[in-house]
Amino acid sequence: MVKQRSDKPRIEPFEGPAGGWGSVRSLAEILPRERLPAEGLRELARQNKADGFACVSCAWPKPAHPHPAEFCEEGAKATAWELTKLRTTPAFFEEHSLAALREWRDYDLEQHGRLTQPLRYDRDQDKYVACSWDEAFDAIAAALRMYDPKSVVFYSSGRTSLEASYMYGLMARMYGNQNLPDSSNMCHESTSVALKAAIGVPVGTTQLKDFEECDAIFFFGQNVGSNAPRMLHDLRGARKRGVEIITFNPLRERGLERFTDPQNPIEMVTLAETGISTQYHQVKAGGDIAAIMGLAKFLIEWDDAASAAGEPPVLDHDFIERHTHDFDAFANKVRATQWHDIERESGLARDALEQAARVYAQSKAVMAIYGMGLTQHVKGVENVRMVVNFLLLRGNIGKPGAGPTPVRGHSNVQGQRTVGITEKTELAPVDKLRELYNFDPPVEKGLDTIETCRGVIDGSVRAFIGLGGNFLRAIPDTGPMEAAWPALDLTVHVATKLNRSHLLPGRIAYLLPCLGRIEQDVQTSGPQAVSVEDSSSCIHGSVGKATPASPHLLSEPAIVAAIAKRIVPLNSRLDWDAWVADYARIRDAIEATYPDIFENFNARLFQPGGFWKGNKASERIWLTPSRKAEFHVPSGLSGTGFADAAGQYRLMTLRSNDQFNTTIYGYHDRFRGVKGTRDVLFMNVDDMVREKLNEGDIVTLETSWDDGVARRRPGLIVTPYSIPHGCLGAYYPECNSLIPVEHHAEQSHVLAAKSVPVVICRI
Template sequence: MSKRLAKPKQYKRASGGWGSLEGMSKIELSAKAPPGAMATLAQMNKPGGYMCTSCAWTRPEDPHAFEFCENGAKATFWDLTTARCTPEFFTQHTVSELRGWGDYALEKEGRLTEPLKYNPVTDKYERTSWEQAFNEIGAGLRKLDPKSVTFYASGKAALEPSYLYAVFARAYGHNNLPDSSNMCHETTSVGLKKVIGSPVGTCQLEDLEHCDAIFYMGQNPGTNSPRILKNLQSAAQRGCKIIVFNPLREKGLIEFVDPQSPVQMTVGTPTKIDHMYCQVRPGGDIAALMGVCKRVVELDELAQSKGEARVLDPDFIAQHTHGFEAFLDKLRSTDWDAIEHESGLTRAEMEAAGDVYAQSKAVIGIYGMGLTQHVHGSQGIGMLVNLLLLNGNIGRLGAGCSPIRGHSNVQGQRTVGITEKVALAPVEKYREVLGLETPQQDGHTTVEFLEGVIDGSNKGYVGLGGNLAKAVPDHERVHAKWADMELTVHIATKLNTTHCIPGKTSWVLPCLVRAETDEQESGNQWVSIEDSFSHIFGSRSDRKTASPYLKSETAIICGIAKATLDGSNPKLKWDEWTADYDRIRHLIAQTYPDEFHDMTARMNQAGGFFRGNSARDRVWKTDSGKAEFTDPSVLNACGIGDAEGRYHLATLRSNDQFNTTVYGHDDRLRGLKGSRMIVMMRPEDMAAERLREGDIVSLVTDVSRDGEPERRVSGLKVVPYQLPARTLGGYFPELNALVPLWYHDKLSKTPASKGVPVRIVRD
């Protein structure tokens, strides 16, 4: 084998720019979008228009001419495809055959057009009527113990159907309401609430206009939330220093060309985004932040010794925080050698980041799942908050903590009652407003639902969107038992893998997309969503529906609920709520009067309305009544440490992907194309393993419990990439099979998919 190291793959252009426009055009053609799709985009994220179904970035009060990004355009083209997956398609293919197609091929068949029921004799989905579907689903649910049934929600459903979905579940008799937050950002809801009393971020859009520094951790905006790039560009141009902590060097955090700037698109140069780029190893954020905090405290002590202005804010710490002395003791007792080893960074890098913090008056911490999807992800959030608290960087202009959400309304679903925790549900208001006595036993998280699927205790599943069977960890164990459920119901727009693992009785119920007209008895309906800044916006479209047989998510939920429940509660007015969504918003306002009063009127204001955030007001709803400094018990968030032959795998999304929806097989911003069955590997590690670019290997999970089968994914092509030592990268959801179901964050049970211990086996 040659001693010359393989050359890492890379994308030579900036993020955004012509590459973004080319990417949009490619998917527009591939999706067979109609001519009017571009006109639909012109109304996206604007008053009177519809809110993007991709990420949860906000809608500004004064929108640009084009208030959408590459991801939003792809999602819209994909939704508005002219391809149709009719009942006739299913006469030609068994479900067993379709299960082997893969999600890209399944979704390419286009929009589902009519309700379908699975026939186990023919192994095919067959046309059914809505009346038959509702009646038989209702009868099936009545036969099951409600506590053995799960109502799962993906993050796209708007506030109105989400509110009713939670009401239906509790009227039926359970709190089994996990959603896609359990799979991605639940660690924020649990971990952030523990330390500042708020389960969501404290920042507003205006803070990005006044910050001096941004500590940006574990999130790839170029692929996952491109609309934030304009804000990062503006911040960098005015001198804000952006310090990046991420295992991969992502183009969106390095340089950006604004596609809406004719000058920059033609004769201009890309805007440099990062001031520093720290390639932290998987799970190493705790140690990295420990090093930064250690430097900040050292600089404060030095300033005190010289009689200079302090770096820390002692008044804020004394008045607003708890646990500072214990955290200080931890900093002093943790040596630099351990911090460097666990972070994968040098002391000089962390000290330089600390210098930036110390020199900044207003700092924002932005993070994604690279920080949270670890066994000790909650402690990673705690460490980021520790850093912000040192100088009072929560609760003032230009400062705060800002998690970047994925799905467009995943945060909003939790806000209006989709939660498995009784303590977070509006139990008293349900009783007052709806005359509803709710179950007092906590429901289960997604992980607990999957455990119930495996052990047979979960008998029924209703899925409000999503492709959960593909998104979950431990594919082999889960999929082997999924079809044993008595009843599976899927509310969906396109066919996917989850639909191809039907229960003993199974239905696929086709629904509208957000960009289509939702015509009900009272006219074309408005829905509402919540962005990641806790603003509520109205959304409506006049795009013609893909099929006259489609129903809205609200109508489907109400139809199933009416057919399932005994009708003894006159306050559950399913027909009236279907006819006029204003009545649902009235219920939401009654249930959450402080946040949602006058909801219908306020949601269509230029900037929507802000439902408030106690931590932003420095009101700390924690056990101590103050913001909590935390004392981390580990320096690396991965639950399994180093060992001979062990690597840590971070699962990733490609540029042509949104969650489990794959638009194509290229990953432009990483310079990769042609296949998703790859493993990215550091050239030095390739040489040590005597591997060449293009070699085919398997990854095997390097930890297991007694009696568990081996977890293996084979047929992966080795690709050289710039990564930290002993770190691998590969695609979600193809590599989810390597993540044990029990390998999750300690507090939230979110799967720990960003640092999976694996070993390499030659195929």
């Protein structure tokens, strides 16, 4: 029987645009909820300004000439969430055991407020109890000295500053390992692997100014309205000057359809809107390789015909000859691919792909913007490489207005990698660290996120140090991971608020509350600033001025230094205390380690718009083995990594516009018309008819995975939505329980959360 929920939450279509009065009302709601209407507005005025603080949510670039309000709805929520006047003190834990708190919703845990003092887990009481900082550091160090360094993991969240990240990576290597998984492992590692192999750099090649010089934008698998709303200003500006925006995305998303600028009084008064996408193609989940293959097939065959007729070429043959390798192998694969296979795998009609290809053929400078809709597939690396193939056909890398534009999530997730947070020896400055600090850094590859999960399950990982984040909610296979986690000997979490990861302590467990980026950080030399890197490889200074949530909080650099002093050998070339006293000294060390990137780091810290770290591929210098940009022949047309079967669907996990990553700000996904719940299953109407389901029915999803582990997510409300046949949508992180650890991207190990094989159960 299908159960019908009697207290059905409100789910109805939303007719408004992205932005507009909906964003204003959202801001008006969250500031009073967090009890900071006056201070919140004051701090928001400093957000993403040259002399202010970098947003703690997404990594979209800060412009040199900002808007009066250079924040979006999501950024405002993140700021209010961090500055909240609500507090979670030791008295709270006196009243609540961890077993009881595990019954709370994720939203309620974090909404209770900022942590105020260091806490130790008391197993007898099943509660956290207050402790001193020295007690915590001494106990953590004593435990860490007992373990084989290979069994210890040092995880870091994408919010961590460049300064703290550099110290953290150095501490781990001095301790004896490179077990440095981070948020990249869960989102854009497919980008890092694919772009490095294809064009010689692991990041995108464009900057904000390219939006002013392109004449077409191709958009793949990224929901700008919920995940990077400030980009809507750049997209709006491009549309106002006639730029075509061609979108490939499985779901119809409002931010990719139309936008009202909340900072434009005329638009707000008149309710005017700017259309964003000029073409919108609802590709199947996992169908992007096939869709791009279709675009390439039109372009190459048009070029073949033009050559035979003596007409001007469609492809940029001069660029291909001078700057690329293996074009013929790719072109032959494209020519041999059949249209019926392309249409079947992409879910798109041939004439729809032709419309998009014609725009590309007529454009002189094309940006390709993409997100985790490409990277979080088994063939995620090949997805990204197909984007590069597409751009190379007409020389759209290394010229103004053109290039790959991956949209990174967390505000410094790209920057962490720049300063050494990586498990890969080839990406770490091993020789420079040896020279600067006179020690032998480990050269054995460390553990990434998937390998950490394996190690927790099989018992080879004994200790976990988390510098921010909510690891247990972000990773796949929630059930097996939560079952295995309490067997760890040591868990340490540096955090601002309580989250579910903190409720499953190891044998020894500490919760260390830190300053937020927006708060004033005063050390011996005075107030400090930190730095971050945005999606466009620009480095920005960030200075907090808000009053700290508690006088007992320490900064992330101070916490890292306190642990490091206790677990790594004394080093005459390194003074952890001096670094904490003055963060400029950490930046000097970063500059010494990466002189080509961070020249005059401190002098350029607050340069408007940030300073660009440089990008050889943007200069058409290809740091690949062939010294050319590499075409790639895909292994197939499907990105899912599994065969379709009768009754099986492709599940995509999604964010609402009331969350950022694992942080839930509320239960209102305005753009999708959902209010009061996150237990939603978005379905194609025809699929509902075939399954004999009605709107509001309650179903269970079950993963199709033959490893003996039952993975089920009950209680989902069937909701009709504009989504391709055979595809489903449901919210992350609640549905991470359906993703097996081994369902990940080849080469990059990113969890394949955008195409999970599932069936619908009626029990």
